[in-house]
């Protein structure tokens with residue numbers, strides 16, 4: 001069984017919507033939008049203006065900060081005295097780094113598997129030394145993006161790197177969420193939770209932050225090194241108790257976490273600090289929407305806060321697809337359809353007030369026979385129980401496929417679903433995500449692939465790799481940015 005040319009062009013169209021989303025959150029593009037320079041004055045997001053005179057210093061930690069630093073260097077390189085960048089292993093090789101950039105910047109690679117290591121420790125020591133010597137008339141740019149916590153490692157007094165590593169691994173395995181994980185990281189660090197701002201005082205400190213956390217909480221992203229810590233004093237103890245880790249964590253870690261202290265940084269320290277959110281999942285979704293609109297779709301952004309178990313969210317997207325397909329092709333049972341829509345909205349973290357707007361949009365698409373593109377984003381989780389290979393996006397699409405399998409293809413509409421990571425890497429695989437299309441289940445059956453078996457074994461990567469020789473895989477390579485995941489659900493009139 002072959003894929004029709006028509007299906008291929010639909011997949012390409014959706015691929016371009018995804019690309020528009022990722023292009024809008026590329027680090028260089030975002031820095032260029034945020035920072036303007038003219039006549040020795042730097043303008044930041046139209047809110048702040050600062051005179052510069054060879055007094056700029058740059059530090060950065062996270063998956064996207066090399067791209068950010070390169071752009072800063074293009075804009076105000078002549079004013080940059082020195083830079084220190086901490087990025088994941090293998091990232092530097094993806095860039096062509098100009099000599100003048102290499103002369104100013106020291107680049108460290110570390111944090112294999114997102115765990116702090118010697119590389120992150122070395123980078124952080126250099127950051128601390130540099131920042132501690134800054135004076136009143138210096139300007140410090142702090143580039144922050146997802147993965148920054150593991151790349152900025154400075155264990156609190158008396159703690160070893162090994163103890164921190166064990167703590168993070170144990171908490172991750174126990175199912176702690178990013179807020180909890182980073183609350184612990186802040187307690188065990190000399191630099192997180194606003195403490196970098198204390199070190200850089202009295203230099204003016206400008207943080208440019210690319211969010212990879214739902215809701216964009218600046219104090220959580222990369223453990224908020226330049227943001228006042230809002231955690232309650234007893235949070236460490238609460239987390240130990242919640243996950244019953246008292247006997248498993250190193251004794252010194254338990255001691256630190258149990259002490260009921262938060263950072264005692266005063267507001268004067270933070271009056272020198274300016275935190276700017278320069279990009280987020282929503283920025284990517286808006287760009288996807290604008291592109292889809294231009295290409296003739298009616299569009300809606302469902303939510304930028306989609307979270308939960310990937311398998312469950314895939315199922316919810318399948319139900320939403322079924323409901324919208326019904327609403328687009330028949331005007332029956334409007335009351336019942338609205339009720340179903342509010343349930344689907346709740347399950348997908350869509351604002352309930354938005355349901356009436358969605359209903360009107362669908363009605364317009366039905367009357368005008370207009371194609372519809374729904375866009376969502378956020379980050380799901382996978383409780384990995386099987387021995388397979390996959391990622392949260394591929395698992396979500398496989399679950400969608402299983403849920404829609406029993407349906408015959410719709411006479412009037414084709415529905416196509418894509419879920420993919422904006423970083424181009426879904427879990428520990430080489431794919432960014434995958435597509436689900438009508439007729440795919442039959443194709444899998446013809447090849448002897450049982451989607452449910454692959455789903456149960458968390459083996460979504462191999463399912464999509466084998467199905468039609470990988471035609472439904474989205475493979476882009478690492479994008480150099482990361483604002484979580486994007487989901488695109490398109491309805492095409494035949």
Ligand SMILES: Nc1ncnc2c1ncn2[C@@H]1O[C@H](COP(=O)(O)OP(=O)(O)OP(=O)(O)O)[C@@H](O)[C@H]1O
Pocket residue numbers: 114146147212380381382383384387388389390391392395421423425426427428458459460482484
């Ligand atoms: N076999 C699998 N099937 C599905 N998901 C998996 C599998 N193995 C790992 N994962 C998921 O992959 C994720 C880890 O991969 P990855 O490093 O891309 O995520 P991350 O650390 O959250 O980083 P980022 O947020 O930058 O994508 C976890 O959410 C994990 O549950």
Ligand SMILES: O=C(O)[C@H](O)CO
Pocket residue numbers: 145146147148149150178182212213220221222223
């Ligand atoms: O580095 C981190 O803490 C996570 O990626 C969240 O920002």
